[in-house]
Amino acid sequence: MTFRKLIGKLHLWLGLASGLIVLIVSLSGAVFVFQDEIRDLTQPWRKLEVQARHMLPPSVLQATAAQAKPGFTASWTTYNGPDRSTAVYLSKGEEVYYAFLNPYTGQLLKVQNLKSDFFTIVQYLHMYLLLPPAIGKWIVDIAVITFVVMLISGIVLWWPRNKAARKQRFSVKWQASPKRRNYDLHNVLGFYASALGLVLALTGLCISYEWLMDGVGALANGGRSIAAENAEPKVDTLLTARPARPVVDIAYAHMRQQSPQAEMLLIGPTTDAATPVWCTAYGKSLHYYHRDEYRFHPRTGQLLMVQPHDSKSNGKKLADMNYDLHTGLILGLGGKVIAFTVSLISASLPITGFLVWRGRQHNRKKHQQPLAVAAA
Structure with missing residues (x-):
């Protein structure tokens, strides 16, 4: 068996084994790309008028949110931008909600059940196939790794053997027979989407595996690890003196002062006495790349x-950029359109690939049938 035939067999059987999962993951990813735009159109509580006064501190907003759901714990608080409502995460056991409030007045705008939220469901479908995370994650990750192998093997199979074949590799023959048209759709679209498809697949794997992201970061740093930059500070649990203000308010005021240009702020909970309070100031609302990170003593x-x-290494900046690369956010609306298109093409590849295989099986049976009749 030649090398090309071996690659063809590998491409075929991996495709048949992972095709359905790749289809689901790609389609759900395509839907999720425009989640913020669709939410803004369908959820009016997300947007509000900018007011000429300071926003309320997180402790005030958390108290209002907790009153809306008695018995729930208010924790992560996100100031989404000057013209956007602030979201407070509420939880009790497995029940989780977002309380949206006007950060200028403290008015409660909406309490949203995350388990019934459409895009939360799409996200869990994308990441876990709606299975228990411990099971679904492995199934999705194996399928994505398989998809990476298939993209590489597909390029090998696509590669033209001579100049004449090269002319046929870059366009779909729309006037040809349905079988030929499907074959071209699989090969041509697969080739054009392969590079960006690899970016989407690999950035998705980096979200799942921290060690992979660390490796990519080290590669961007010329071999220098980013582990030191990811290290969390130790908390002196012997320090228990309570400040005059809530810790979350201290953290919020500090970030407002030190990162004045930040449009979005994330303030973590203070429930664990041994874990620092995670806080992040993002340069642009609903974007996650450019960010200043802070840690505060929880007591x-x-x-x-x-x-x-600005002080982060190139590897650390690349790690911060990973989510925005995965969703196309890094290039704004145009990047989202690209990510959406590549996701749709990725979803089409298992279908067109299956039809190519089925057509070949049908042809093989047609050629074998006269032999069987003659033998009879």
Whole structure:
């Protein structure tokens, strides 16, 4: 068996084994790309008028949110931007909600059940196939790894053997027979989407595996690890003196002062006495790349660590960029359109590939049938 035939067999059987999962993951990813735009059109509580006054501190907004769902714990608080409502995460056991509030007045705008939210369901479908995460994650990850192998093997199979074949590799023959048209759709679209498809697949795997992201970051740093930049500061649990203000308010005020240009702020919970309070200031609303990271003592509010965006290594910046690369956010609306298109093409490849295989099986049976009749 030649090398090309071996690659063809590998491409075929891996495609048949993973095709359905790749289809689901790709389609759900395509839908999720425009989640913010669709939410803004269908969820009016997300947007509000900018007011000429300071926003309320997180402790006030958390208290209002907790009153809306008695017995629930208010924790992560996200100031989404000057013209957007602030979201407070509410949880009790497996029940989870988002309370959306006007950060200028404290008015409660909406309490949203995350388990019934459409895009939360799409996200879990994309990441876990709606299975228990411990099971679904492995199934999806194996399928994505298989998809990476298939994209590479597909390029090998696509590669023209001579100049004459090269002319036929870059366009779909729309006037040809349905079988030929399907064959071209699989090969031509697969080739054009392969590079960006690899980016989407590999960035997705980096979200799943921290060690992979660390490896990519080290590669961007010329071999220098980014582990030190990811290290969390230790919390002195012997320090228990309570400040005059809530720790979350101290953290919020500090970030407002030190990262004045940040449009979006994330303030973590203070429920664990041994874990620092995670806080992040994002340069642009609903974008996650350009960010200053802070850690505070959960009892005293003391600043334990600050990592401005400009001080980060190239590897760390690449790690911060990973989600925006995965969703196309890094290039704004145009990047989302590209990610959406590539996701749709990725979803089509298992279908067109299956039809190519089925057509060949049908042809093989047609050629074998006269022999069987003659033998009879």
